[in-house]
Amino acid sequence: MNKVALAFDLGGTELRAALVDEAGSLLAFSAMPTAAADGPAAVTRQMEQLAAEVLAQTPDLSPIGIGVGAPGPLDPEAGIVIGPPTLIGWHEVPLATILSDRFELPVRLENDANAAALGEWHYGAGRGADSMVFVTVSTGIGGGVIANGRTLHGRRGLAAEIGHMTITNEGERCFCGAIGCFEAVASGTALGRHATARTRKFDGSLMRAIASDGDVSGRHVVEAARKGDVLAMELLDAEARWLGIGFTNLLHLYSPDILVMGGGISHGFDLLQEVVVATVRERAMPAYRGVPIVAAQLGRHAGLIGAASLILGQETDIGASPSIERKEASNG
């Protein structure tokens, strides 16, 4: 029979659960607003409730394990949610152990960006790549890296914090305190802020009209540009230039076979692509210039599907690897 996994995507706003098969298809799905203010016990109760709902939709299927995508910082090897800003009262929560005790199934945990990267790698735009960089551009900028067939984790699973890569010495201060973070100049939030600064309430501009004369968001800019608004197109060109500078760094640093862009702003990928690619060609060293830069394919369920792949993809790279054992032996 088709193997299936129970997958959770634990966001600060929404908690989603699904039963996912080896083809990456969602066989059952349920979601609810995350009780983000009520602490880990409340959220794990929600996870039990959602699990019961999706399992009731497919009574003939038994998941072989549970994959969870959750906000970072998060230690995938230890299965611990370290302390995400979006979940109140979560501090070093051993979520993998809690769920595995509750459901009596193996549990694998991964941060949300890495989970989405895995989804796109196994089932989406990155299929077949040996190395892949996934960048999500929405409220912030996050990333996940597949390096020669394995998720790049680093110490405590904290690698690929690409939103806080410094790429310039200008622009507004990032919430993290530094100047020039990729996220501070190129996130959807930054794009909306730039558009808001360039327009005014009731100025008759298309962007303000789309925003109902409130603050303009990144998505509003994309929508206005698609309708031919000149200022919106200019703002997207500036956005694409920043993305190109950041992406060039990622090509130099990780040397992927492909770079996949997801997140809310990737809905405007077709409008951004030309300037992104031109910027990369202008700035990258020759050996990196031809690497494809493409839009993500799985949409909002990438993280859920990637979480399932932690179980179904038989990724066993977490924990002591043979090469580490070899290293210790050679040092001894």
Added chain:
Amino acid sequence: MNKVALAFDLGGTELRAALVDEAGSLLAFSAMPTAAADGPAAVTRQMEQLAAEVLAQTPDLSPIGIGVGAPGPLDPEAGIVIGPPTLIGWHEVPLATILSDRFELPVRLENDANAAALGEWHYGAGRGADSMVFVTVSTGIGGGVIANGRTLHGRRGLAAEIGHMTITNEGERCFCGAIGCFEAVASGTALGRHATARTRKFDGSLMRAIASDGDVSGRHVVEAARKGDVLAMELLDAEARWLGIGFTNLLHLYSPDILVMGGGISHGFDLLQEVVVATVRERAMPAYRGVPIVAAQLGRHAGLIGAASLILGQETDIGASPSIERKEASNG
């Protein structure tokens, strides 16, 4: 008997060979100026000559294989030197195959920065780390990354091109054509250039005196600062600030357990450390602030020792790995 490897460090200026044992000790050593202008055939003849010399020094030892560190870009899996700017006439040279035919021994190739990183990881400042970033700061800036027990290669072994990571939008244009490369603002060359711009021939300054009233180099700045020269100390503080900005990016991107700085400018590490660490503490996200930043330990032989470790360390991560096979299976 003690296992030994024949190691080469093929630089644009000097070609070195050694017989290295499992403790990382050089049992025999020989070097000559690289015939960099005479093409690959001349250089491989030099390698044969050096091999004969080191083997003659230790007639009772037989190497089990050959490890080579050579300038990038270089494809370690295919064993091909792609086309380094410092070696004239080298274009897609299958050096591993050439040497293995010549010596009838297994040959492993790695780019020079990765080889030095491996040396420091197996035998130097990075011993015991699961993940390590090695940064060499001299004429340019290069890097090698150990990620969870394996060298980070990416497509064609081109990962960790950290010298051309954009970190600012100011400063002189890099030789690569871009503005704001880490190397363009923080290499030893940049430090020397800054010092040269701030002084004049025969101005009586200590830095110009040390430079015999020629252009000031990065090493001259370090030497003058060590003697208490105020301007040199100021220049080193600015250098340390740039290094801190770049290192913070590397912590966010690779999440190493330790960051090791080598190269000519690391002779001034003790003078740079305080400002480097303060900059990292100011700019890094909390989870990355405490990662140790230390000086390399192996000096100029790091690359040679690391090249030997390609053979003695039994690194077998090059080529198709089990996780890649698993991935293809799960996609099938």
